[in-house]
Amino acid sequence: MPPTTAELVHDQSLGNLLDHCDVELAGLPAPQRSARVALTSFLDDADEGQVDDAMLIASELIANAVKHSPGAVLIRIEVYELGTALGVIDLGHDTNALPSHPCNSSVKPDTVATNGRGLFIIQNLADTWSVEETANGKIVIAVLTREGSR
Template sequence: MPPTTAELVHDRRLGDLLKHRDVVLEGHETPQRTARTVLADMLDTDEARTDDAMLVASELIANAIQHAGGAVSFRIEVYELGSALGVVDRASDTGALPSSPCNSSTTPTNVATNGRGLFIVQSLATTWSVEQTTNGKIVIAVLTRAGHR
């Protein structure tokens, strides 16, 4: 079983926090582009998982837009051994997210129009979780550097 977000972040398994940034997404016409721009600025050019981080951020924001009325903010924390990405929305139903997402398009004749976002996040991230906030929830994905799972 993969480690939880709390084990990786709160218990300092990712090492020291190097950079932190919260970005307001509410009101942006292109919130995914905003998040990718900030990620490109914050992640080192040698970060092996930059492309994965950008895809995960885009998927989390898309899920917030489609299922939770929009993304409010995006949090990036860069640690010595990886990064944690969080998307805050105003929906408070944490039980609406499947604990084990699956690919809803399982055969060439069964192509679903949605349902793959969290499957992609789960496939690329070391771990992910959802936590309640004061005014909604935050979905967090942790991506560790190669060799540090």
């Protein structure tokens, strides 16, 4: 079983926090673009593949927040010695609405998934992901570890 986000982030398994930023997304006409710009500057020392994965994960997290909640409030980017944590905070309160095992329509023959493909992508690109309640909604967090750190 892969480590949980709490194990990777909260107990310092990713090492020390090197840098972080919160990018406000509420009310922006193109919130994914703002997140990509921030990721480009914050992950300038990461390899290109990890930056691409982080951008896709951020885009999917934001799209899910926009589609399934009252909207994305912000993206939190945290760069650690051994990886990166991306968290999208939204105003939705139903943490049980997120499937624990996201699927893609290609996984189950003769079915077409109408939702959950974004989390399926996140699950396959991130080392781990989770959802946690916040005071005003929830945060969905995805963690990418640096190659060779695990």
